[in-house]
Amino acid sequence: MKNKASKGFTLIELxxxxxxxxxxxxxxxxxxxxxxxxxxxxxCSNRLKQWGIAIHAYNVANDDRMMKMVRxxxxxxxxxxxxxxxxxxxxxxDDDQQPDEWNAYKINPYIEMMNxxxxxxxxxxxxxxxxxxxxxxxxxxVMDVNWPYHDFMEIAYCYWAGIDEVPQEQRSINxxxxxxxxxxxxxxxxxxxxxxxxxxxxxxxxRYNHGRKGWSWNGYMPGMSxxxxxxxxxxxxxxxxxxxxRVEWKAVPLDENLPTLDDLFWQVNDGMxxxxxxxWVGEAGGAVDVHYF
Numbered sequence: 001m002k003n004k005a006s007k008g009f010t011l012i013e014l015x016x017x018x019x020x021x022x023x024x025x026x027x028x029x030x031x032x033x034x035x036x037x038x039x040x041x042x043x044c045s046n047r048l049k050q051w052g053i054a055i056h057a058y059n060v061a062n063d064d065r066m067m068k069m070v071r072x073x074x075x076x077x078x079x080x081x082x083x084x085x086x087x088x089x090x091x092x093x094d095d096d097q098q099p100d101e102w103n104a105y106k107i108n109p110y111i112e113m114m115n116x117x118x119x120x121x122x123x124x125x126x127x128x129x130x131x132x133x134x135x136x137x138x139x140x141x142v143m144d145v146n147w148p149y150h151d152f153m154e155i156a157y158c159y160w161a162g163i164d165e166v167p168q169e170q171r172s173i174n175x176x177x178x179x180x181x182x183x184x185x186x187x188x189x190x191x192x193x194x195x196x197x198x199x200x201x202x203x204x205x206x207r208y209n210h211g212r213k214g215w216s217w218n219g220y221m222p223g224m225s226x227x228x229x230x231x232x233x234x235x236x237x238x239x240x241x242x243x244x245x246r247v248e249w250k251a252v253p254l255d256e257n258l259p260t261l262d263d264l265f266w267q268v269n270d271g272m273x274x275x276x277x278x279x280w281v282g283e284a285g286g287a288v289d290v291h292y293f
Contacts, residue, residue, distance in 0.1 A: 021089035037210070041239065041249060043131040044193065044209065048241040050127070051157065051191055053109035056184070056245070063267030066182060067102045068162030069281075070152060075164045076283045079291045080194045080207070082107075083184040086119065087152050097151065100158045113155075124149030130193055130209035133217065141217075156209055158196075158291055160189050166281060174279035178293060189293055192250075195239030196282070196291040197258070206258060208235040233258045240293075259291075 022161035059066055070081040075096060085091075088099040104114055113124035129138040133156055146153040163171065180188045193209045201261035206216045212234035235258055237251040252258070259265070259273050273280060273292050282290040 172279035186244035
């Protein structure tokens with residue numbers, strides 16, 4: 001009896017199959033990454049809409065008295081800070097802390113951004129961060145840095161109300177045109193994802209939620225597990241919430257990307273970013289904290 005020859009793949013056939021699989025992966029991976037990024041943008045947009053609903057609910061319950069942008073450290077305004085002060089009675093008019101400022105305890109009943117026992121445990125929820133960021137990282141950051149040492153917390157979104165109270169030297173000429181004053185407006189920004197440079201002459205880091213290399217947070221500070229200190233930061237853009245509850249995505253074109261400390265235009269113009277319809281709020285000097293919108 002003759003044994004039948006067993007059939008199988010030849011080495012060449014296996015190599016062809018592997019090559020085809022590799023080719024398909026190379027074609028599909030960028031598309032899948034784009035789908036994942038779009039999904040995160042949608043989730044982030046929905047989160048901003050929830051913030052908008054909460055702000056309007058608070059305004060209605062408080063005779064349309066909007067909270068104003070937080071200022072700290074000698075009158076400098078920080079849009080991505082939210083106050084964690086429960087009792088303002090110990091502060092006077094000379095302090096940076098003001099009773100009508102953007103406050104976590106006041107907005108928390110409408111959106112639940114932190115644990116009701118935050119003062120004792122420093123626990124916050126995922127609402128403080130964009131889905132593209134590491135929620136665990138940011139929650140740990142608040143607990144380890146903001147909660148024990150400051151009367152505010154840093155979140156992944158900027159709150160822009162009260163821009164008319166920010167001194168002219170701390171805001172670009174576009175600020176009053178584009179940002180909220182004392183009442184919400186359909187054409188003006190109420191909140192947006194953070195996009196800013198922070199640091200000093202010894203180094204700097206960018207903070208943004210969406211970038212070609214991911215997200216970046218506190219790049220210049222020690223102990224940060226994720227940062228991007230590229231000399232040409234690769235932000236892609238951010239979602240923006242308007243006074244009527246509408247959320248839009250604003251892209252950052254590659255040829256108009258973020259400035260660096262060595263950028264001559266940035267130096268001459270006190271931190272203004274030469275991007276499309278761009279502007280800034282914050283301190284652009286020896287200590288750099290410039291928020292872009």
